[in-house]
Amino acid sequence: MWNTPDMPPQRATLLQVAQRAGVSRSTASFVLAGRHQDMRISEETRLRVLRAAQELDYRPNLMARSLRTKVTKTIALISDTIASDPYAGRAIHGSLAAAVAHGHLLFIGETDGDPVVEERLIADFLDRQVDAFVYASMFTRYVRLPRPLRERPVVLLNCLVRSARPTHRSIVPDELTAGLTAARTLLDAGHRKGIYLVGNPGNGVFASRERLTGIKEELATAGVRLAGIVDCNWWPDSAYDAVCRALRDGLDPKALICLNDRVAFGAYQALREAGRSIPDQVSVISFDDSELAAWLRPQLTSIALPHYELGRHAVETLLGPSAEPGITRLTMPIRRRHSVAKPAVE
């Protein structure tokens, strides 16, 4: 058996507070609602009520109050998945920080991308009179906002609604500028030739498409062309295999732009096995700035996905002064480490 009673300890009532302070129930209520000024309650009475409330450990029944005010000061973060990306924790962390700063609590729920689960989950949150919603995706993508959320306060985190004119506020990472930054970093180091992309920008993933567009645009401004693409998926073993094969087939890269740090991890392994040193013979730059980036040798220069900031900004937008519908693109800051150098002399 639990060492816990079935019922929680009895909480002090407003009436008990009023009796202890020797005032009426409504006077106590006005004091505790901070309405002593407009109700012309004396400072002495106010202090007596506050002292009584403190002595009785009085806390207002927020649920009863919310039946009157329709505000529960709770928000819900609904995500397709919480766990697939180990860095989801940071987005939740940032969301929590902003929620707490606004005196709100945070429900979380995940749908596994299943519309039936999603509908049920939203209904459950609405039953608990959740005030507002963060609708999140772990990978940046286009979504259809579920019908029951359309008329409610919602901010989209890491996702976008496809429509002629925006209906909600979306918070997404600025992937296009991140691509520009990657290319600019290599150009500034003196690279002009033998710049390859490692990854698969053609598989419908929003981030990779935008990154590639930014890379090409920035290279074009300098009259430089991407030398080619080493095609692989998002995982180290795929990148390792692809880069090994390319090197065996005679590829002679001066710089690799890897679509994320896991891809860079596999590329590092392949370059090392082939005896190519980083960054003296081959520069490597990447995206995400996961923990991995700082652990590699040499440490990897990477353009950060600001998970924490995305979460924080979404909840700030939701609870702050009302915002116009539209898209907020958060800067992806570059973390310069030791994997980019000037090109080797031929």
Place this chain on the structure above:
Amino acid sequence: MWNTPDMPPQRATLLQVAQRAGVSRSTASFVLAGRHQDMRISEETRLRVLRAAQELDYRPNLMARSLRTKVTKTIALISDTIASDPYAGRAIHGSLAAAVAHGHLLFIGETDGDPVVEERLIADFLDRQVDAFVYASMFTRYVRLPRPLRERPVVLLNCLVRSARPTHRSIVPDELTAGLTAARTLLDAGHRKGIYLVGNPGNGVFASRERLTGIKEELATAGVRLAGIVDCNWWPDSAYDAVCRALRDGLDPKALICLNDRVAFGAYQALREAGRSIPDQVSVISFDDSELAAWLRPQLTSIALPHYELGRHAVETLLGPSAEPGITRLTMPIRRRHSVAKPAVE
């Protein structure tokens, strides 16, 4: 401006359902509460009420109901930190899965280990009449359960209360057996000499102390002694530095037991630089089974921290049939990969 009204769409009332079905409010209420049998309500009436409820998209106001029943079907997961360990997401994932299976929703909150923040957070959850709590730590450790939680349904996740007789149920990973498993794996491969621990088992961390105890016990059963400890903290660069130094100083290990995968990552880098091949010259085994383990070359054999199972089990225990106070130690399964082999012939 938001395209959202300040008030959520009006929900259908019980009275509207009753009127549409042509029954009294209390009859509608009994039907929707599933009490048609004890209230002797005809099947025909029952179906009429259900149809009316469906047509009006009626959902009971759970908050109003909870004022009567004192049950909100919400639980809160209170953690010292959500984000410091990127795998916290998995524990939340497991907790969510179990909560949903029991028809509950999950609040999360973090305290940063600050008792003042914690007290405030718990008060906020109690204001929303949360039914039950998971009190979680990201690193296994002893805690003092906050006073307001002591008389309520609580399960401890990844932490323990120090007391003569247990007062609550704790769910923790079985670190001691994990230590036994690591040692047994090396013994079974034929290792008897040159087995070193890499990490710091003396810094008060519960996991490392228990792991070391298990390792020593199992080695002792085979008459084998740990050859020594290569001291470093929990991060790759510290492990890299420590192993590099030890090898330069003449250390000739046959097997390294690394206290986690990040330590193993640094040890791999140091062994590679020193030209020692894994596993032919040096076997490596580790704990945690983070994603890293499968990405290393050769892939790392590691004993898994079952984050998802810990979270799932904690919530199952909280919401399932009542459990005796005590400690549940969840198995840490070994993931055998390619970093352990028989010792090199001298």
